[in-house]
Amino acid sequence: MANRIELIYRAYPKHKFIGYYELLRPILLIKDPELIEEIFVKNFHCFHDRLSKLVPLNRINQHVAFLSSIKWRQVRSKLVPTFSPMKLKMMCDSLYKCTQVLNSRISEHAQTSKPINTKDMMTRFALDVIGNCAFGLEFDAMKDTNSEFRKIGKTMVGTTSENSIRRLIRLLDPSGILKKLFDFQDISPKVDTFFFNLLKTTKELRKNESMKRNDFIQLMLNIRNKELADGDKNIIFNDDIIASNMFVFFLAGFETISTTLSFCLYELALNPDIQERVHNEIKQIRDSHNGVLDYSSLNQLTYMDMVLSETLRKYPPVPLMTRVCTETYQIPGSDIVLHPYIFVSVPVFSIHHDERYYENPEKFDPERFTEQNIARRIPNTYMPFGLGPRICIGLRFAKMEIKYCLFELLHQYKFLPCDKTDIPIKISSKGTLYTTDKPIWLTVKKI
Numbered sequence: 001m002a003n004r005i006e007l008i009y010r011a012y013p014k015h016k017f018i019g020y021y022e023l024l025r026p027i028l029l030i031k032d033p034e035l036i037e038e039i040f041v042k043n044f045h046c047f048h049d050r051l052s053k054l055v056p057l058n059r060i061n062q063h064v065a066f067l068s069s070i071k072w073r074q075v076r077s078k079l080v081p082t083f084s085p086m087k088l089k090m091m092c093d094s095l096y097k098c099t100q101v102l103n104s105r106i107s108e109h110a111q112t113s114k115p116i117n118t119k120d121m122m123t124r125f126a127l128d129v130i131g132n133c134a135f136g137l138e139f140d141a142m143k144d145t146n147s148e149f150r151k152i153g154k155t156m157v158g159t160t161s162e163n164s165i166r167r168l169i170r171l172l173d174p175s176g177i178l179k180k181l182f183d184f185q186d187i188s189p190k191v192d193t194f195f196f197n198l199l200k201t202t203k204e205l206r207k208n209e210s211m212k213r214n215d216f217i218q219l220m221l222n223i224r225n226k227e228l229a230d231g232d233k234n235i236i237f238n239d240d241i242i243a244s245n246m247f248v249f250f251l252a253g254f255e256t257i258s259t260t261l262s263f264c265l266y267e268l269a270l271n272p273d274i275q276e277r278v279h280n281e282i283k284q285i286r287d288s289h290n291g292v293l294d295y296s297s298l299n300q301l302t303y304m305d306m307v308l309s310e311t312l313r314k315y316p317p318v319p320l321m322t323r324v325c326t327e328t329y330q331i332p333g334s335d336i337v338l339h340p341y342i343f344v345s346v347p348v349f350s351i352h353h354d355e356r357y358y359e360n361p362e363k364f365d366p367e368r369f370t371e372q373n374i375a376r377r378i379p380n381t382y383m384p385f386g387l388g389p390r391i392c393i394g395l396r397f398a399k400m401e402i403k404y405c406l407f408e409l410l411h412q413y414k415f416l417p418c419d420k421t422d423i424p425i426k427i428s429s430k431g432t433l434y435t436t437d438k439p440i441w442l443t444v445k446k447i
């Protein structure tokens with residue numbers, strides 16, 4: 001999909017928008033940054049929906065990424081504080097524990113010089129993190145390839161990591177093929193049962209005060225308890241909403257992270273000077289913080305932040321963002337009128353690779369993200385986490401997790417390409433996802 005969109009995008013360089021068909025469904029591709037702002041931000045009331053009007057709600061898809069209008073607003077506004085810096089800070093210990101397990105796995109590779117399947121390793125790390133930070137589970141996907149959580153991950157997303165991104169994209173980008181939508185709907189009963197059982201068990205366990213933890217599930221239970229205590233007539237955070245959001249945090253929170261980490265390590269392996277600069281920055285912070293990263297020092301990792309931003313520019317995990325028009329809307333400066341149920345898409349990948357906005361776009365260059373260069377950039381030409389009121393709710397958590405991981409790894413290991421590394425990397429052309437066809441192989445050396 002990304003390739004086809006890229007062809008359409010490039011075929012009409014001067015057009016602000018282009019219509020195309022996804023099978024029988026007409027879609028409007030919005031290319032112009034000002035028009036993107038009009039649609040995704042200023043006229044959000046006409047474009048707040050993803051796909052809920054087209055697919056019936058079932059008990060496991062009542063989550064923030066799927067709901068629309070008032071229900072979406074109610075759920076989102078109650079969930080936002082869950083991702084506040086104060087709440088994220090409380091998750092740092094769990095995150096640190098996960099990086100230690102990852103560290104011991106990487107250390108085995110450093111000793112034997114055996115290449116690492118980076119994507120697989122990072123997927124397991126991300127699973128450990130989401131299990132710990134979202135659900136308070138220590139299922140250890142890093143060690144145990146047959147862990148319950150890893151199995152449910154595979155059931156949810158198929159056997160390949162690629163499938164999982166496809167599902168995420170389908171979720172965030174309903175490109176309109178009904179069959180696909182129903183396929184997405186057709187979530188395995190095992191997955192549904194898994195999340196509802198997990199919620200039931202957790203609720204039982206946490207009746208005991210000493211079992212309470214600082215994870216997303218607890219934060220959602222707290223929201224419900226507050227609704228009950230306030231005597232709200234309509235309890236929004238009922239079991240369906242909580243279990244559905246557990247499901248979406250799982251789905252949205254592990255493949256995006258593992259893909260970003262894998263591409264980042266790949267670029268660092270190919271750019272040793274950039275890797276060394278990140279290493280030096282980490283060393284400096286470690287020296288002044290007794291070797292431990294706390295939440296407040298995350299902001300001091302400015303160069304690492306530039307590297308992460310550049311990774312997300314070059315490899316945006318969600319390359320195409322789609323919304324559904326819900327009210328008749330005339331495109332400013334044109335006679336084109338969009339009617340309800342028309343889909344609009346933003347070609348994030350193509351904009352991130354457009355020479356007009358990024359000189360030499362295939363070059364991995366973190367300098368694009370210095371304060372001055374960010375200030376000079378045309379607005380709405382960088383949007384790996386989306387934009388407007390429906391921007392990624394997990395943005396801060398995602399950045400924190402990635403930085404913790406890089407902080408732990410890059411101060412003691414050097415990542416290098418090896419004979420098995422694909423250079424240049426081959427991006428998958430199957431479906432709407434942004435990933436690789438083959439594993440990303442790298443080696444590591446202890447510094």
Ligand code: HEM
Nearest residue numbers: 064065252253256318384385386387390391392393394398
């Ligand atoms: C590098 C990591 C990530 C990337 C690049 C990413 C990207 C995105 C994008 C592009 C959207 C759509 C935004 C829009 O339509 O304007 C989105 C939405 C969303 N993301 Fe993320 N995401 C990441 C990590 C996470 C994590 C870790 C979580 C949860 C723990 C998460 C949860 C969500 C949810 C729930 C939504 C739907 C929000 C709504 O509709 O209100 N994401 N993400």
